Amino acid sequence: MNRRLLVPTADAMRDLGVRIGGGLRAGDLLVLTGPLGAGKTVLSAGIGEGLGVRGPVSSPTFVLARTHPSLVGGAPLVHVDAYRLSSPAELDDLDLDFEGSAVVVEWGAGLVDGIADSVLEVRIERRPDDVREVELRGSGPRWASIDL
């Protein structure tokens, strides 16, 4: 999968997350990149809603990762803010349950290589008019035939 979308508002970003989250399952790994304020957490909150997990999914201030259990008998969401992590070893130290949950890593570029054989990368860019350009790039077998 390789798609580019224009996302005009925060609500639309959340809706995109709901759409993505609705199709996720345990073992899925997503990496969100984009500058501060791009909308990574808004998208993550939508993903949590689509997955049906307990919220709120927000920017964790004191923890690097938070697990949101499912309210519908599905996969939990592990939401990671890797802003303060500087190496894959530090991410590894968190002992996250990659097999048993859907894992979304903000600022995760370069930190998750080799963790899973499939990764969905979401790159968000801010335009001056507040519209976000979003690129969805799936790699590995999991995303090969999925179109969001």
Ligand SMILES: Nc1ncnc2c1ncn2[C@@H]1O[C@H](COP(=O)(O)OP(=O)(O)O)[C@@H](O)[C@H]1O
């Ligand atoms: N098109 C848009 N998509 C996403 N967020 C938007 C958009 N336009 C404005 N915003 C605002 O930008 C901010 C994004 O914040 P956040 O999701 O916390 O960013 P990040 O996690 O990438 O640092 C929110 O306050 C949101 O309301």
Ligand SMILES: [Mg+2]
């Ligand atoms: Mg954030």
